[in-house]
Structure formats: structure tokens, C-alpha cells
Amino acid sequence: MHKRDREATRARLLEAARLRFAREGYDATSVRDIARDSGVDATLIFRYFGSKKxxxxxxxxxxxPAxxxxxxxxxxxxxxVRTVVDHDWTEYGGEHPLVAMLRSSAHEDARLRIRTEVCDTYVNALRDLAAGEDAELRAELLSAWMVGIGILRSVVATPALTQASVADxxxxxxxxxxxxxxxxMSGTADQGDGPGPA
Structure with missing residues (x-):
């Protein structure tokens, strides 16, 4: 198989895996499901990635997001917040990836991966902005609030929050x-500086 074909197959497997894990979670997703969604043999998953984990x-x-x-x-x-409300996360079933991946949080390895993603990407950036004591705690509280927005909008679909715009x-x-x-802190962001709809 040519390198370009291998890269295309690998990308297709990753795309199918993101969607499956997002919709069904780690434990409910099988290697065979992902391979079938990708139109390839399941052995290729082990060749390219080594394991389901x-x-x-x-x-x-x-x-x-850029x-x-x-x-x-x-x-x-x-x-x-705009990445939760306005960004197009089609590859994760239309949900912010952190919200989507919470379906896998019952699995220890998956939970550790999610925690690393949340802390390294979001919590640390907010902690560095926090003034005064308990910066880590306050950064985590703010992160929890934003994850909660994502859950109520895309999973629970509460009416007011689901219909709310960034301006609201x-x-x-x-x-x-x-x-x-x-x-x-501002409640709005210049559209030219931050991520908007993809």
C-alpha cells in the first residue's frame, strides 16, 4: 500500500473513531465497529495504532481551535465559550470534543486522557489569568461551568440554554x-481574534 493510501486510511480510521467514541463512549465502541465504518479490515487498526486504547x-x-x-x-x-456554542464540531458528532468524550469517562484510561486534555489546554490557561489565591481551584470551577454549558446544550438540550446565542x-x-x-473579563470577543463558526 502506498504511503498516501496508508495516510488516507489512517485518517479515515481516526475520523470514524472520533465519531464512534463521541456518540457511544469507549466501552460501547468496538474495533470492528470503527473498521466497518471506515470500510477496512479491523487488523489495520492494530497495524496503525497498536490497540484500541x-x-x-x-x-x-x-x-x-485556531x-x-x-x-x-x-x-x-x-x-x-464561543467554541462550545458556535464552533462546528462535526467530527465529534456536533458536540465539543470534551463534552463528547465524557461518554468514555467510566473507563480509567479514557478518564485520564480527558483530564490531561482539560488541564493542559483549558485549566492551565485560566489559572495563569487568575489573580490572587486558589487560582487552580477557581480555574477548575470556571472550566466546570463551561463544560456544563456544553452538556446542557448538546446532551440535555435544556430549552433556554440551547437557544441562547453568544450575545445572550x-x-x-x-x-x-x-x-x-x-x-x-469581557463577555464578548472580537470575531477576528478568536474562533467562530467553522
């Missing part, structure tokens, strides 16, 4: 972010 780790690894950490610091939380959320984003980070 390693496939999950690569599928769960997400790069922060522009998330660019722009004014006081707009960071607004940009983060803006004053509340500013209030919560300012309160928890102990510094003035």
Missing part, C-alpha cells in the same frame, strides 16, 4: 469569569 488517545487528542489563545486576555473565556450569554460570561478569575 492508543486509537482512543489519538482520537481524543484535540488541538485548540485563534483560541490569541487576542486580548480579558476575552479568553468568551472565546472559549455575554453579560453572564463577563460576570462569572470576572468573579472567578478576580480580574475584569
Amino acid at each position: 492508543q486509537l482512543f488517545e489519538q482520537a481524543a487528542a484535540t488541538d485548540a 485563534g483560541l489563545f490569541q487576542g486580548p486576555e480579558e476575552e479568553l473565556v468568551a472565546r472559549m 450569554l455575554a453579560p453572564h460570561i463577563a460576570t462569572v469569569a470576572t468573579g472567578l478569575l478576580g480580574r475584569p
Whole structure:
């Protein structure tokens, strides 16, 4: 098989794995399901990834949306919320990947992977913005609030939050972010500086 074909097959497997893990979780997803969705033999998963665990780790690894950490610091939380509300996460079944991957949290390896993703990408950035004591705790509280927004919008589908736009959320984003980070934070972000709809 040519290198280009191998790369295309590997990418197809990762795409199918992301969608399966997002919709069904780690334990309910089988290697055969992913292979069938990709139109390939299951042995290729072990050839390219070694194991289901390693496939999950690569599928769960997400790069922060372009522009998330660019722009004014006081707009960071607004940009983060916008990735939950406005960003197109089609490859994860339409949900933010952290919300989607929570379906795998009953599995210890998956839970550790999710924790690494959350802490390394989001919590640490918020902690670095927090003023005063208990910065880690307040960063985690703010992260929990944003994950909760994602869960209520895409999993529970509560009516008011599901229908709310970024503009509707803006004053509340500013209030919560300012309160928890102990510094003035904006509820809006310049569309040119942060990630918007993909």
C-alpha cells in the first residue's frame, strides 16, 4: 500500500473513531465497529495504532481551535465559550470534543486522557489569568461551568440554554469569569481574534 493510501486510511480510521467514541463512549465502541465504518479490515487498526486504547488517545487528542489563545486576555473565556456554542464540531458528532468524550469517562484510561486534555489546554490557561489565591481551584470551577454549558446544550438540550446565542450569554460570561478569575473579563470577543463558526 502506498504511503498516501496508508495516510488516507489512517485518517479515515481516526475520523470514524472520533465519531464512534463521541456518540457511544469507549466501552460501547468496538474495533470492528470503527473498521466497518471506515470500510477496512479491523487488523489495520492494530497495524496503525497498536490497540484500541492508543486509537482512543489519538482520537481524543484535540488541538485548540485556531485563534483560541490569541487576542486580548480579558476575552479568553468568551472565546472559549464561543467554541462550545458556535464552533462546528462535526467530527465529534456536533458536540465539543470534551463534552463528547465524557461518554468514555467510566473507563480509567479514557478518564485520564480527558483530564490531561482539560488541564493542559483549558485549566492551565485560566489559572495563569487568575489573580490572587486558589487560582487552580477557581480555574477548575470556571472550566466546570463551561463544560456544563456544553452538556446542557448538546446532551440535555435544556430549552433556554440551547437557544441562547453568544450575545445572550455575554453579560453572564463577563460576570462569572470576572468573579472567578478576580480580574475584569469581557463577555464578548472580537470575531477576528478568536474562533467562530467553522
